[in-house]
Amino acid sequence: MRRGLVVGKFAPLHLGHQYLLETAAAHCDELHVWVYSNPEPARMPAPVRAGWITTIYAQTYGPAIGTTPLRVRYLLPEADELPSNAAPDYVHREFVRRQLAALGVRIDVVFSSEAYGPGFAAHLGAAHVLVDASRARVPVSGTQVRTDVYGQANWLHPVVQAHFASPAYVQRVVLLGAESTGKSTLAAALARRFGSCHVAEYGRTLWEAQHGHLAYDDLLRIARRHRALEDEATPQARHWLFVDTNALTTLFYSYAYYGRAEPELHALAHECSTRYQHSFVCAPDFPFEQDGTRAPAAAQAAQQAAVLLQLGLLGISYTVLTGSVEARLQQVAEVLGCYNQIEL
The missing domain is CATH 3.40.50.620 (HUPs)
Known part of the structure; x- marks a missing residue:
């Protein structure tokens, strides 16, 4: 032979x-x-x-x-x-x-x-x-x-x-933070900078579609659909998928609005500890912008504290982003490293 x-x-x-x-x-x-x-x-x-x-x-x-x-x-x-x-x-x-x-x-x-x-x-x-x-x-x-x-x-x-179009390779990067901390703007900017795509906050999409009204059952619906949108976007992503908020945020609003949350929503929020490879928290270091849909500016500090509390309780490591959009883009790039090559 x-x-x-x-x-x-x-x-x-x-x-x-x-x-x-x-x-x-x-x-x-x-x-x-x-x-x-x-x-x-x-x-x-x-x-x-x-x-x-x-x-x-x-x-x-x-x-x-x-x-x-x-x-x-x-x-x-x-x-x-x-x-x-x-x-x-x-x-x-x-x-x-x-x-x-x-x-x-x-x-x-x-x-x-x-x-x-x-x-x-x-x-x-x-x-x-x-x-x-x-x-x-x-x-x-x-x-x-x-x-x-x-x-x-x-x-x-x-x-x-x-x-290279599967969750086994494409890493999810989530942006968290209180209202008016620039998450939506930054998610879109990251997708452009890294030649990839992003997933917008589905809660905002549904809120607008329902003319500013959300029922208790809508919170679980938001978490499920947002997760599905991530899965649908993964095959189109390159190296990283940038995600504006996640089920942790939805769980917070379920309690903030209704004082309770469905067990499935708790489970989806808990999965965030392993679902995202990188978590970034946008700092509220620029003037609050009230667009008519947000809670009063006074609530921003409590919202930010809740985000950090959730991350701490779940043991999720994170990086706080500060400064201008360009400064934040650079901070993310430094954490992610080389974004268009496979490193040996």
Whole structure:
């Protein structure tokens, strides 16, 4: 049996990687594919990356390309004591050699598209096949895709594209704060700045649709619909989905207006502790603007205190945003870090 080996980060898996795998499979009786990176790419760990390969090439009796079975294996930085991506080539070669020896697997040929391939194969006592090193057949690289995964989506299989439009990848960023603290303006500005989209406060939408009247039952309705709008917007978001308020706010108003709240509304509010990856609180550090729909300015301090109390009780970490819209945009950018690239 002729056994082949392909080792890579596959971060993310793109059509160039698939060309490499398919070429390798055409020359082997069995192809071993190892997926690893140290550090792991943000929001796409090794099990996910390996899962793309097994899903794309799934067959009745396991993943395969044509009649060549794939033996897909992923390794994790701590569990498998992976060398750093920055470690010398020899360290990586020796790591793989020891792993293969422990598994009792002998590799006959290594396939790669990189300059490290010949030396790596020689260290394993295997032949080497260089596949499309010039990227002439499939002109794409991992670096190119990571720089703008959404703009380069045409180089990704639909299975991989779906990951970057899913809650597993897109992070929810919620803006909280009292009335007239600039949440709505900032949510829209963040979506523009980050090239993504935002979810407006559904409570305000329903309030306007019902001409300024909200019944007790409307509060749970607001929380449910606002959550649904977040889910509907996620596939259109890029990296982050910016959300104007959440069920915590709705729970507060249920008590403020009616002195009670439905158990389901409590449950939705409690889920906010894990539903949002980043919480920002807009500070009331500019003049209160009464648009005819808000509580009196004197209530703003109590509202802000209630927001902070809820966050504290649920153990939700947050960042307070201050200053102008531009200043707040910069503060959010500093917390979120690089917003248009995948970092390794």
